[in-house]
Amino acid sequence: MSTRSNSFADLACESLSRRGFLAATAALPSLSLMASEAQAAPAGFKAVAENRLDTVVVPEGYVWQPLISWGEPLFEGMAPLQPEKRGAPFAFTRVEQENRFGTHNDMLALFPANWAYPWPEGTVTRAIMCVNHEAVSPFMAAPGSDGQPIDTSTEALEALYACMGVSVFDVAHDPASGAWSVVKGPAIGVGRNRRVTPFSEVVFDGSAANHPWIAKAGAIVNEVESARSGAPKVSGAVKAGTFQNCAGGFTPWGTYLTAEENFNSQFFTSNKTSPALVEAQADAAFAADQSIYRYDNFWRIGGPAQFDLSRNPHGPSLYGWIVEIDPYDPDWRPHKHTALGRKANECATTVLSKTNKAVVYTGDDSNNQFVYKFVSRDRFDPTNRIANRSLLTHGTLYAARLEADGTGRWIALTAAAANRAPRGPGDTPFANDGDVMVRCREAALRLGATKMDRPEDVESPTDGSFRGTGTVFVMCTGNLSDSGRAGNVANPRRKTIAGDGLERNHQGHIVRIQEARQDPAALTFTWDIFAVAGDPSGEVAPVTNGEGEVVNVSSWHLGKPTTTGDRFAMPDNITFDNRKFCWISTDGTPRTFPCNDGVYVMPMVGKGPRPVKRFLTVPVGAECCGPLLAWDQKTFFCGVQHVGAESTTGQDYRGEPNGPYSSFPTGGWPRDAVIYVRRQDGGTVGT
Numbered sequence: 001m002s003t004r005s006n007s008f009a010d011l012a013c014e015s016l017s018r019r020g021f022l023a024a025t026a027a028l029p030s031l032s033l034m035a036s037e038a039q040a041a042p043a044g045f046k047a048v049a050e051n052r053l054d055t056v057v058v059p060e061g062y063v064w065q066p067l068i069s070w071g072e073p074l075f076e077g078m079a080p081l082q083p084e085k086r087g088a089p090f091a092f093t094r095v096e097q098e099n100r101f102g103t104h105n106d107m108l109a110l111f112p113a114n115w116a117y118p119w120p121e122g123t124v125t126r127a128i129m130c131v132n133h134e135a136v137s138p139f140m141a142a143p144g145s146d147g148q149p150i151d152t153s154t155e156a157l158e159a160l161y162a163c164m165g166v167s168v169f170d171v172a173h174d175p176a177s178g179a180w181s182v183v184k185g186p187a188i189g190v191g192r193n194r195r196v197t198p199f200s201e202v203v204f205d206g207s208a209a210n211h212p213w214i215a216k217a218g219a220i221v222n223e224v225e226s227a228r229s230g231a232p233k234v235s236g237a238v239k240a241g242t243f244q245n246c247a248g249g250f251t252p253w254g255t256y257l258t259a260e261e262n263f264n265s266q267f268f269t270s271n272k273t274s275p276a277l278v279e280a281q282a283d284a285a286f287a288a289d290q291s292i293y294r295y296d297n298f299w300r301i302g303g304p305a306q307f308d309l310s311r312n313p314h315g316p317s318l319y320g321w322i323v324e325i326d327p328y329d330p331d332w333r334p335h336k337h338t339a340l341g342r343k344a345n346e347c348a349t350t351v352l353s354k355t356n357k358a359v360v361y362t363g364d365d366s367n368n369q370f371v372y373k374f375v376s377r378d379r380f381d382p383t384n385r386i387a388n389r390s391l392l393t394h395g396t397l398y399a400a401r402l403e404a405d406g407t408g409r410w411i412a413l414t415a416a417a418a419n420r421a422p423r424g425p426g427d428t429p430f431a432n433d434g435d436v437m438v439r440c441r442e443a444a445l446r447l448g449a450t451k452m453d454r455p456e457d458v459e460s461p462t463d464g465s466f467r468g469t470g471t472v473f474v475m476c477t478g479n480l481s482d483s484g485r486a487g488n489v490a491n492p493r494r495k496t497i498a499g500d501g502l503e504r505n506h507q508g509h510i511v512r513i514q515e516a517r518q519d520p521a522a523l524t525f526t527w528d529i530f531a532v533a534g535d536p537s538g539e540v541a542p543v544t545n546g547e548g549e550v551v552n553v554s555s556w557h558l559g560k561p562t563t564t565g566d567r568f569a570m571p572d573n574i575t576f577d578n579r580k581f582c583w584i585s586t587d588g589t590p591r592t593f594p595c596n597d598g599v600y601v602m603p604m605v606g607k608g609p610r611p612v613k614r615f616l617t618v619p620v621g622a623e624c625c626g627p628l629l630a631w632d633q634k635t636f637f638c639g640v641q642h643v644g645a646e647s648t649t650g651q652d653y654r655g656e657p658n659g660p661y662s663s664f665p666t667g668g669w670p671r672d673a674v675i676y677v678r679r680q681d682g683g684t685v686g687t
């Protein structure tokens, strides 16, 4: 999630292409690339110590406050929160949740109260905030009465789905006090505040919009929902909404992009031999898709019929997309842009090419999956905001191939190319380019894209015009799969403690891509390892991880430390300030180090090793996500997600009597929240 600031004209990692070093040397990628730069300098705050406290911890001289937490109404006139309740702090029904802030808040984005291009900088008093709601925990959201772990009533199961999606709401900021607050809509349905849920109307566009799987599944969704909530009001819309919204992005034309990640986990199978499911499974392409995403393999307790594979076997084809929402226009139905490919989408970072095409980077957050970018066919028009909403409808989707010599190329994913590529046993041809978008992972694999260690955020620092220098950071969270044990040149492996094998990637790393000619639309690039997460104390850095294994979590690469200072693990999201520092949030640090997840700040420029400082930690059981800086750089926002879901000893909360394992933020039942951090003196954060 990039902050757009206008101070990036002389951007940092200029280095790679400008020096043209690789063309000359064909060297292995390494930190020596930055050798002619000054030593990287640390951020200017006193780092937070490792801790397992059940609160947010910020540096001395800083304060944090909650902005909004699960269940808060987005409209005036709704019943106030009942913070003392177990589970939902309101009457837990679908209709209530459809007008209240959801759970598992992830990506955060701020939009100017009134759109202008370039985007404004400096202090604002009003803005629009968009927040993703990635997931829901039935144990946390709907605990049963009489000691039962879950409320399995039809009403509760339906409400659980409405916890996910997106919240859009106005915010106000008082520069004098530094406070931010939610501005409620005057009444439900009035104003631009809204929830987008798995029941909202959406429109599919792009080459897969009429794919037979999507057509079949969309018809079933509309049949079920017409009986429940009425037919779609917009012709061609499907009441499939969106869920599992992880990270995302925002566009120069002022729209929000939300990425549907682990959509496969939201389906259940009431009858494994239902005629509809058996018929679907006779199609080899469907069987392959089911195997790739294992969407019949997740624990769920049931729910609305459209999420039952026995009734709607092609339901999963409606998800895994990048969805565009217009914060300024509640009447415009969110658009699922099939041209950006279906996968476990983590993010959607938009930058403008040298010729004003929209370039959108996405990562597929699973072991051994790929990094992608979309390049629009048409050009951004800064004078016609509305017309730009169709920019993501037509274009070309590419997957990244990273070569051992530090070069790389973007491989176009088309049916013609994929059908020419060698096929493995059971692989079926692609019917057309739309079929490639639906079965994106298969196409990227056949065409030779590079398998990565869970690529999450893929972000490129730009200015307020959404222009940068073609530098892109890929956050690889880690890879614990056996099939990915060997890694590859872009996903290096440490030696085991005994030195007799390769360690799995327990703590993640960051790959940096430099697009050719500093143009995001380029088809070639150079790349290097920007940093390896972990412990910088030695080339062998043993730690006993959460599974009780002693593993090597060194942050060294090619015989040198890539970091100094604070150790961290599992980088997930990244944003950039206007002083060329990266702000990185983590998801999973406690599996490696005895510390809650948090935010780490390191310089984007200068030769390594990079000094790392821990800026913040979140409470027990939570991941930290959605790092975001206000345009004036005086407020830092982030998400506290699934707080209390895991104990300090690594136990998942599944309704145990001694859980949940946090009481954040009110001292009672834990509830996910968006928080913000300021300096007590009102100054620039991080300095």
Ligand code: FEO
Pocket: 134, 246, 247, 261, 346, 365, 456, 572
């Ligand atoms: Fe939702 Fe990839 O984290």
Ligand code: CA
Pocket: 246, 247, 346, 456, 572, 573, 587, 625
């Ligand atoms: Ca994430």
